[in-house]
Amino acid sequence: MASTDAPAGLLEQVAVEIDKIKEPEQKQNITACTEVLAGLKFDQQLIRQYLREELMQESVIYQEILEKGAKQGKLQTLTRQLSRRFGTISSELQQQLQALSINQLDDLSDALFDFSEISDLAVWLQNQQ
Secondary structure, eight states: OTTOSOHHHHHHHHHHHHHTOOOHHHHHHHHHHHHHHHHTTSOHHHHHHHSOHHHHHHOHHHHHHHHHHHHHHHHHHHHHHHHHHHSSOOHHHHHHHHTSOHHHHHHHHHHGGGOSSHHHHHHHHHHHO
16 A cells, blocks of 8 residues: 555555455445554545445454544543642552552542542552452
8 A cells, every 4th residue: 555656546446345245244344444554644535435334334453543532531630630630650559550440440530539548549449340
């Protein structure tokens, strides 16, 4: 993909080959991978013109990327809020925060309102294990 002089033609050709794949999950995953790789070289509009976005959105790979991004965003927000409220967060507590699931991060964002000291966070994290 990286060395083509005709990106539209190449993407059209790739899209035709992807459409030939019968197994839905494999088709979705290959579409997602192709879109990610194409995004390194080509314009987003060009990619969308030839590869169907809804296939990518259903892909387990795409869903994993979204989940990681959502988790990272929640973790950054919570870390910022905790630091603002209690000062520097120890690396040990930060590691424990990073190990939390998205649902646990959501629970923590609610529980945070009940914390009066950093030790409340440590106790809450201990109870999550």
